[in-house]
Amino acid sequence: MVLNLSLSGMPYCGCDLGGFWGDPSYDLVCRYYEMAVLFPLYRNHRIKNGKDNEPFRMPPIYTEMIRRAITLRYQFLPYLRELANEAHTSGHPIIRPLVYDFPEDREALxxxxxxxxxxxxxxxxxxxxxxxxxxxxxxxxxKEYASGREMAGRRWYWSDDNIPIFIRV
Structure with a gap:
């Protein structure tokens, strides 16, 4: 949804972390926080009468996972601000599918x-x-953000990092 909204001219978008309907598990809520770590909108939101899934109401192990994701997001806020300005001036989306920047790459499609x-x-x-x-x-x-390891593109890799982020060198 976020990729589609971004490509449709709505660069400042996001999703409801944990989902809006239903009662997601704490694990799923944490994975939402990790997955959406660089989305322009980054908020926990749910339907009225849904299960409480605010981080401070979760068991400590989940609160800590979310804290790590939010701390990582804070490290990227200056970059996200630059991307918001770029979206405003050029129309390029903030969040985009890989094929947006690599249209010739059949794998990215x-x-x-x-x-x-x-x-x-x-x-x-x-x-x-x-x-x-x-x-x-x-x-x-x-370059893998967590380790600094350089990796060649146009290849598949494996990661067991919770939030694998890679920076173009």
């Missing part, structure tokens, strides 16, 4: 569980609860 924040950052959070994932990096040289 089919990837819908990773996103780019601007031209230089890829986020590839695992959303199904498994302890890691395969992810794809498009053309170029990329």
């Amino acid at each position: 089919y990837i819908d569980d990773e996103y780019m924040a601007g031209h230089n950052v890829v986020v590839a959070r695992q959303m199904d609860g498994r302890p890691g994932r395969d992810f794809y990096l498009p053309h170029g040289t990329w």
